[in-house]
Amino acid sequence: MGAGPVNAAEDANESMPHSATVQYDRTLVKRAIAAYFLRRLGRPLIFGFGLLLGLLGYDYLSRGWSLTSTYLAILIAVTTLLLAIAYLVRLAQWENFFKRVDNPTVTYTFSEEGVTTESAIGSSTVKWIAFDEVLKCRDIWLLVYAKSGFLILPLDQLSKECQEFIEAQLSRKGK
Numbered sequence: 001m002g003a004g005p006v007n008a009a010e011d012a013n014e015s016m017p018h019s020a021t022v023q024y025d026r027t028l029v030k031r032a033i034a035a036y037f038l039r040r041l042g043r044p045l046i047f048g049f050g051l052l053l054g055l056l057g058y059d060y061l062s063r064g065w066s067l068t069s070t071y072l073a074i075l076i077a078v079t080t081l082l083l084a085i086a087y088l089v090r091l092a093q094w095e096n097f098f099k100r101v102d103n104p105t106v107t108y109t110f111s112e113e114g115v116t117t118e119s120a121i122g123s124s125t126v127k128w129i130a131f132d133e134v135l136k137c138r139d140i141w142l143l144v145y146a147k148s149g150f151l152i153l154p155l156d157q158l159s160k161e162c163q164e165f166i167e168a169q170l171s172r173k174g175k
Contacts, residue, residue: 017111018162022154024104028140029094032152033087036142039135041083052076097121108151110165115143115151128169141166 056072063069098104101120109116114127126145135142135150141158143151143166155163 017109018159018165019107019109020153020158020162021105021107022152022157024094024097024106024152026094026098028154029152030091032137032140032142032150033090033094035137035140036090036135036150037083037087039137039142045083049076049079108153110162110169112169117151128172131170134166134170 052072052075056069056076059066059069059072097119103120106117106119109118114125114130116125117123130145132144132147135144139155141153141155141163143153145151153166
């Protein structure tokens, strides 16, 4: 009998919107973008580069520089270039944000419907169905949407209740 009010209070707490105002800086953004790439591409990328470098070294040591060595070197260079471009594009998007605002803060409101972001340059709402997952790092969460976009949520600026609410919403959506 005592469980009823507790569950009702928990349900009411879950349906209440949770807000967090996040103060961004360039260091935080760089760490978040690097974490995103490492979490998304980490082990396969490191294994792939190791394999390619090993093949390149083996080919060079066994036959000298050959056409195969050239192809492997080009593949390594192109992959590195594409990753660097992807990182720099993300960084440029954030740099544009920093140039447009005097105070780089974003207020997030997490509700049953979705996530609303508000900053000096505008606001938007994204429904939970659009979010794919949360990548959990040591001190930040990356709330991933549309497979490649993400919200940077520093844990020191996000309450425990808010973190639990985000996890609950993603688990409800099967993410």
